[in-house]
Amino acid sequence: MLALASQSFIGKPEIFLPDMDDGRVRINITSDPGSTIDQTDERVRIIEELLAEQPEVAHVFTLVGGSIFGRSQREVANRADINVQLVPLAERSLSSNEWIEKIKKLVAEQQQAGLRVNMRMPGIRGIRTSRGDDDISLRIQGPDQKRLENIADEVVLRLRSLEGLSNLQHSLEEIHHEISIDIDRERASMLNLDVENVASAMRIALEGIVVTDFIENDRSYNVRLRLPREVASDPQRLQSVLLYPARPDRPAIHLGDVAGVNLIASPAVIMRDNQLRIVEISASIGPVFVVMAIQYESLRNPFIILFSVPFAVIGVALGIEFTDLPLSMPIWLGMIMLAGIVVNNAIVLGEYIEIMRERGKVVREAILEAARLRLRPIMMTTMTTVAGMTPLALGLGEGSEMLKPLAVTIVSGLSFSMLVSLVLVPVLYQLTHHHLMRAQPSNPAADAAPST
Secondary structure (H helix, E strand, O other): OHHHHHHOOOOOOOOOOOOOOOOEEEEEEEOOOOOOHHHHHHHHHHHHHHHHOOOOEEEEEEEEEEEEEOOEEEEEEEEEEEEEEEOOHHHOOOOHHHHHHHHHHHHHHHOOOOOEEEEEOOOOOOOOOOOOOOOEEEEEEOOOHHHHHHHHHHHHHHHOOOOOEEEEEEOOOOEEEEEEEEEOHHHHHHOOOOHHHHHHHHHHHHHOEEEEEEEEOOEEEEEEEOOOHHHHOOHHHHHOOEEEOOEOOEOOEEHHHHEEEEEEEEEOOOEEEOOEEEEEEEEEEOOOOOOOOOOOOOOHHHHHHHHHHHHHHHHHHHHHHHOOOOOOHHHHHHHHHHHHHHHHHHHHHHHHHHHHHHOOOOHHHHHHHHHHHHHHHHHHHHHHHHHHHHHHHHOOOOOOOOOHHHHHHHHHHHHHHHHHHHHHHHHHHHHHOHHHHHHOOOOHHHHHOOOO
């Protein structure tokens, strides 16, 4: 029966958590860099109209021009987020993932050039499978921003060849254009101008200066004098801005006479992790995409590790029988904790046996060497846990009845399982690898030594 049941677990796909179709869909929209908020809003409205036509949509909430998270907000004119709530699953014929694929095709048919639309189902609140907001998050760290951008572009390009990945993007893709003013110190010195005064004059021209206030209905409003926005955003017009009027000893000085004005591209977001600059690559996993965290080349080693778990129940049975405790929820919780500790001890021993074999030792020598070296760590972890749980297991003090069954379960089960890990695991390993023992010489070093 056990062999038949095990067939159901072999070759089946593995997922971290099952998908929960609650009808929530999140859509991230990015338009061309430099787009105004009105231009972005106009293009987003086209998608909103498309969504409103879908019978599966219950309501739509749109935020254009940035994002809000808690008390913090971020203003980005070419970004928009749409949160869609679908009708209950029983009232629609499509799952959320199927609906997303349908809308992707409809958006592509609109052929809105320069508009990037990413759609995904948000994860379970409070549970993250990556450090980012999407299913997969890869962070690359480095001091050179341009090199980070090139590496991220290359990684995204390679990931696009993998089936099942969607919404591939990285954090440096969003580019803003900024005005860069570089003052020529030598030129300013030739014109007898102080660099600080030039910088102060430009700051006043671009940011403005409060010249007075306006009072209305007992409220005061600052009046700021500054350049028109269309002038401040045009490098050529900025170069003609008059800094100092003409004097008898000096001609009129414009900004272009003492500084270079350029329009440069800069990232919309600069991300840091532990004060170091990073670029984050994110992607969504499709419903048929399988991620295997661990792949065993053989079923023998997992069998040996898991086979040691049931024997820990013997120790638990002896413990609760000796203390005359009834079965309760703390006992079941303790058995769950116990299973994790027992498996960990078996993994420590079994993994080191594999390491010894990779170093050229035969099976028997690898088992003996691993048991000798791993005895102390296993005993230390077991004894420290038992020592820490013993006061609870003794039930000392008022209110100890709640945690005593859990402590008894761990103390008795772990004490017995220590013997299981040190005896049963090596024996099972030798029995399941007996064919290798016959195929290998008993002492490879002696066989390799030259005859005399």
